[in-house]
Amino acid sequence: MDTKLSPAGRRELTKTQNRETILDAARLVFAQLGFASATVRDIIRATPLASGTFYNYFKSKEQVYQALRDEEALLLRPRLRHARGGATSAEDFIAEGFRTFFWFEVEKGETGNERFRLDSPEVLAGFDELRQDIQAAIDRGLLPVVDAGLLTVALSGLAFELAEEVKRGAEVEKVTSFATALILGGLGGLSKT
Amino acid sequence: MDTKLSPAGRRELTKTQNRETILDAARLVFAQLGFASATVRDIIRATPLASGTFYNYFKSKEQVYQALRDEEALLLRPRLRHARGGATSAEDFIAEGFRTFFWFEVEKGETGNERFRLDSPEVLAGFDELRQDIQAAIDRGLLPVVDAGLLTVALSGLAFELAEEVKRGAEVEKVTSFATALILGGLGGLSKT
Amino acid sequence: MDTKLSPAGRRELTKTQNRETILDAARLVFAQLGFASATVRDIIRATPLASGTFYNYFKSKEQVYQALRDEEALLLRPRLRHARGGATSAEDFIAEGFRTFFWFEVEKGETGNERFRLDSPEVLAGFDELRQDIQAAIDRGLLPVVDAGLLTVALSGLAFELAEEVKRGAEVEKVTSFATALILGGLGGLSKT
Amino acid sequence: MDTKLSPAGRRELTKTQNRETILDAARLVFAQLGFASATVRDIIRATPLASGTFYNYFKSKEQVYQALRDEEALLLRPRLRHARGGATSAEDFIAEGFRTFFWFEVEKGETGNERFRLDSPEVLAGFDELRQDIQAAIDRGLLPVVDAGLLTVALSGLAFELAEEVKRGAEVEKVTSFATALILGGLGGLSKT
DNA sequence: TATGAATGAGGCTTCATTCAT
DNA sequence: AATGAATGAAGCCTCATTCAT
Numbered sequence: 001m002d003t004k005l006s007p008a009g010r011r012e013l014t015k016t017q018n019r020e021t022i023l024d025a026a027r028l029v030f031a032q033l034g035f036a037s038a039t040v041r042d043i044i045r046a047t048p049l050a051s052g053t054f055y056n057y058f059k060s061k062e063q064v065y066q067a068l069r070d071e072e073a074l075l076l077r078p079r080l081r082h083a084r085g086g087a088t089s090a091e092d093f094i095a096e097g098f099r100t101f102f103w104f105e106v107e108k109g110e111t112g113n114e115r116f117r118l119d120s121p122e123v124l125a126g127f128d129e130l131r132q133d134i135q136a137a138i139d140r141g142l143l144p145v146v147d148a149g150l151l152t153v154a155l156s157g158l159a160f161e162l163a164e165e166v167k168r169g170a171e172v173e174k175v176t177s178f179a180t181a182l183i184l185g186g187l188g189g190l191s192k193t
Numbered sequence: 194m195d196t197k198l199s200p201a202g203r204r205e206l207t208k209t210q211n212r213e214t215i216l217d218a219a220r221l222v223f224a225q226l227g228f229a230s231a232t233v234r235d236i237i238r239a240t241p242l243a244s245g246t247f248y249n250y251f252k253s254k255e256q257v258y259q260a261l262r263d264e265e266a267l268l269l270r271p272r273l274r275h276a277r278g279g280a281t282s283a284e285d286f287i288a289e290g291f292r293t294f295f296w297f298e299v300e301k302g303e304t305g306n307e308r309f310r311l312d313s314p315e316v317l318a319g320f321d322e323l324r325q326d327i328q329a330a331i332d333r334g335l336l337p338v339v340d341a342g343l344l345t346v347a348l349s350g351l352a353f354e355l356a357e358e359v360k361r362g363a364e365v366e367k368v369t370s371f372a373t374a375l376i377l378g379g380l381g382g383l384s385k386t
Numbered sequence: 387m388d389t390k391l392s393p394a395g396r397r398e399l400t401k402t403q404n405r406e407t408i409l410d411a412a413r414l415v416f417a418q419l420g421f422a423s424a425t426v427r428d429i430i431r432a433t434p435l436a437s438g439t440f441y442n443y444f445k446s447k448e449q450v451y452q453a454l455r456d457e458e459a460l461l462l463r464p465r466l467r468h469a470r471g472g473a474t475s476a477e478d479f480i481a482e483g484f485r486t487f488f489w490f491e492v493e494k495g496e497t498g499n500e501r502f503r504l505d506s507p508e509v510l511a512g513f514d515e516l517r518q519d520i521q522a523a524i525d526r527g528l529l530p531v532v533d534a535g536l537l538t539v540a541l542s543g544l545a546f547e548l549a550e551e552v553k554r555g556a557e558v559e560k561v562t563s564f565a566t567a568l569i570l571g572g573l574g575g576l577s578k579t
Numbered sequence: 580m581d582t583k584l585s586p587a588g589r590r591e592l593t594k595t596q597n598r599e600t601i602l603d604a605a606r607l608v609f610a611q612l613g614f615a616s617a618t619v620r621d622i623i624r625a626t627p628l629a630s631g632t633f634y635n636y637f638k639s640k641e642q643v644y645q646a647l648r649d650e651e652a653l654l655l656r657p658r659l660r661h662a663r664g665g666a667t668s669a670e671d672f673i674a675e676g677f678r679t680f681f682w683f684e685v686e687k688g689e690t691g692n693e694r695f696r697l698d699s700p701e702v703l704a705g706f707d708e709l710r711q712d713i714q715a716a717i718d719r720g721l722l723p724v725v726d727a728g729l730l731t732v733a734l735s736g737l738a739f740e741l742a743e744e745v746k747r748g749a750e751v752e753k754v755t756s757f758a759t760a761l762i763l764g765g766l767g768g769l770s771k772t
Numbered sequence: 773t774a775t776g777a778a779t780g781a782g783g784c785t786t787c788a789t790t791c792a793t
Numbered sequence: 794a795a796t797g798a799a800t801g802a803a804g805c806c807t808c809a810t811t812c813a814t
Binding site: 593594597628629630631632635 | 797800802
């Protein structure tokens with residue numbers, strides 16, 4: 001049963017709801033105006049809350065942003081690791097990475113009309129995980145021996161850019177096979193170098 | 194010759210100089226703070242001019258930015274077209290495109306600490322030219338038959354992301370061959386689809 | 387004895403304790419920040435209590451301040467009256483007044499880094515008592531006939547200013563004799579006018 | 580002739596006028612609310628100027644305050660030094676000091692309903708000058724040998740406190756002779772210790 | 773009575789822009 | 794055309810105070 005909350009419980013609920021309200025508003029505002037242009041006021045205005053309330057939850061715009069990134073990365077990174085970790089072939093490794101990322105972006109929905117700076121710790125950690133997974137895949141013979149650093153950058157660039165296509169309506173599966181074929185073929189070419 | 198300029202001529206000179214002064218300052222400031230965070234004041238402060246003078250040349254920060262983008266695209270786009278147009282093989286086409294772009298970015302020097310929104314008309318026109326060149330290359334048999342739109346996006350994503358590596362110090366030639374091998378191999382893979 | 391308190395008694399105790407907690411915090415905060423700069427929040431923060439609780443005891447910062455002054459004046463004024471009332475000579479009258487005041491200030495401890503406005507009713511009452519005592523001393527021939535009002539002001543000014551010296555470490559007895567000698571000699575000079 | 584100002588001159592004039600406008604407003608506001616309670620907004624409101632204009636002249640409330648103190652001390656301190664320096668007797672020394680100070684305070688006009696903290700560098704310098712002058716007077720035999728430090732404090736305390744009386748309407752000469760007689764007599768008493 | 777989150781007024785400051793000179 | 798002071802809107806944030814629990 002979901003009834004009868006203690007007073008404290010009810011307050012906790014409200015707090016969580018308000019926090020979510022602010023995060024939702026921030027997501028929207030950042031997507032519309034970009035992080036740098038967005039103001040705390042913009043976020044508050046996208047909310048039924050009073051201005052002071054914002055500061056009961058976050059100290060600054062940066063902190064909300066961090067919370068959003070963390071939330072997102074916390075959802076995405078485990079999925080990616082799982083997808084890549086379970087791969088039994090190069091194709092699997094590449095395709096599952098792209099597919100997972102594209103679906104995640106589709107689910108998020110908003111078309112980012114600005115690309116955020118990618119230097120939040122959580123995001124950087126995601127990059128690092130990718131590099132590690134690539135290196136591990138090379139080590140167990142799944143991928144040919146290539147520069148893991150450059151491949152990381154190449155995969156990310158491709159993924160971010162193509163994700164925009166997907167969000168603009170392209171089919172996930174089509175873009176995934178395009179990207180996968182491109183990289184797989186490319187890996188073949190690279191390994192001969 | 195250092196001959197006398199007519200008063201009108203002299204003024205013309207000053208006008209051009211002031212415009213350049215402002216554009217130089219803006220380039221610097223945008224690179225340091227990012228477009229959204231930069232303010233008109235910041236630009237003026239990076240200048241020996243008075244605040245009012247700014248408005249004799251530009252109506253807003255956006256307009257300066259546009260002017261910078263145009264100036265840049267006007268330099269880069271012809272180079273890219275020429276590089277791609279002169280290609281006699283797929284490898285040439287891809288490699289020259291990357292190489293030209295990387296060198297251009299290296300020459301600009303500033304490490305972008307923000308990725309700008311890529312929707313300025315001049316930049317979009319650059320994308321469009323890439324697509325056209327790809328299509329033309331496909332038509333004349335230089336490139337295999339692939340989705341020109343997706344390839345455009347893929348190339349740009351790769352180029353922008355790897356350019357950061359180059360600006361961080363990676364060798365242009367090394368990154369160029371990496372990217373070229375990747376794409377060339379990938380095109381082989383794609384054409385079999 | 388640690389016997390059981392009735393619920394009401396216990397509550398009474400808590401109430402008194404909370405009130406004292408707030409007053410203690412306020413004393414500290416006022417001493418550190420000065421009255422005008424201190425905020426209710428500052429006081430609450432120096433307390434384990436919740437913000438709302440403050441308002442169960444005091445309506446405003448001013449009211450706490452008043453309470454502090456009253457508390458202080460309630461301690462000091464009787465001591466001063468007693469000291470002056472028991473005087474049997476001019477020297478006694480003056481010296482005992484200074485000595486009592488200096489010791490009181492030393493006991494309080496905090497070096498006031500701001501001089502408060504001296505217009506609280508309790509403090510004004512203290513001034514008035516001083517004037518009355520001076521007048522009475524004049525009447526009973528203890529002090530020469532001088533302007534009681536000006537002497538009141540002079541004594542207070544001297545007392546407050548020298549108290550700072552004492553709080554900064556000067557010896558109470560030394561400062562007391564200095565002040566007493568000064569005033570006693572001065573009274574001699576004045577009475578000849 | 581006071582006519583025909585150059586444009587630059589006129590602008591300079593306005594700037595000076597605005598600065599004075601702000602200083603006047605600040606003087607008033609500080610006197611009414613005290614330094615700590617006064618806000619920049621309060622000062623602006625006491626002015627026909629726009630809020631932003633304040634910041635063209637001063638960076639903060641503190642800076643205006645400093646400017647006021649400096650202005651004041653720059654006027655008062657030379658007068659005091661001159662008054663004390665020209666003294667040919669103890670009575671002269673003491674009386675002229677009080678008299679000068681009281682007149683200065685009367686001219687300023689506003690009844691301070693708060694005593695500012697006395698730690699501005701300019702004010703502290705004024706204290707120091709007093710101590711030096713006292714020591715010099717002792718050295719040339721004008722004043723008896725007493726603790727110059729304590730006498731400085733005593734004189735200031737008396738002066739500040741009695742100045743309030745003067746500002747409340749007491750006659751300068753009457754208060755001056757009271758204070759002088761008090762101190763002179765006191766010095767006699769002290770020298771015998 | 774105690775709690776502490778919500779509120780919105782109001783303080784501080786910077787900004788884009790205007791306009792008299 | 795160049796200057797730079799004036800303007801007031803608007804951003805950031807803290808505060809006193811209320812009120813549901």
